[in-house]
Amino acid sequence: xxxxxxxxxxxxELQEFRAIIEKKIAKAEEDLALLREQFAxxxxxxxxxxxxxxxxxxxxxxxxSKERNSQLASRQEKFIRDLKNAIIRIENKTYGICRVTGKxxxxxxxxxxxxxxxxxxAKLKQR
Numbered sequence: 001x002x003x004x005x006x007x008x009x010x011x012x013e014l015q016e017f018r019a020i021i022e023k024k025i026a027k028a029e030e031d032l033a034l035l036r037e038q039f040a041x042x043x044x045x046x047x048x049x050x051x052x053x054x055x056x057x058x059x060x061x062x063x064x065s066k067e068r069n070s071q072l073a074s075r076q077e078k079f080i081r082d083l084k085n086a087i088i089r090i091e092n093k094t095y096g097i098c099r100v101t102g103k104x105x106x107x108x109x110x111x112x113x114x115x116x117x118x119x120x121x122a123k124l125k126q127r
Contacts, residue, residue: 006104009096013107018090021114025083032076039069082115098122 009017089095096105100122109116118126 007097008093008104009107011093014090014093014095017095017110017114018087020111021083021086021090024114025080025087028076028080028083032073032080035069035073035076039066039073079115086115100125 086095096107096110097103098105098119098121099117101119103119103121105116105119109120
């Protein structure tokens with residue numbers, strides 16, 4: 001039976017996707033911890049260089065770094081949440097079903113973007 005004829009992935013296939021997702025969650029949580037650690041280090045108000053001419057440049061750079069880390073952390077948290085929602089869909093046996101077309105999302109797409117909820121057909125129609 002081809003992917004086009006199937007209405008859902010079987011339990012063995014779902015477990016393969018689960019393994020991929022769990023690895024991605026572990027890596028994403030590790031990356032998030034590093035971002036948070038970096039953010040905590042950015043909060044350090046060291047007085048290593050108190051020379052006035054460097055002060056304003058340094059403060060601007062630190063502010064930009066904090067904002068960037070905050071944005072990256074926020075994106076990482078959303079990514080982790082999306083991956084965890086994919087695990088829930090696996091448990092409900094609804095994983096891999098396009099939320100727009102109701103068709104099975106291609107396995108190759110799910111391996112690359114395991115939190116996908118749209119088939120390429122539906123994704124392209126959004127544009």
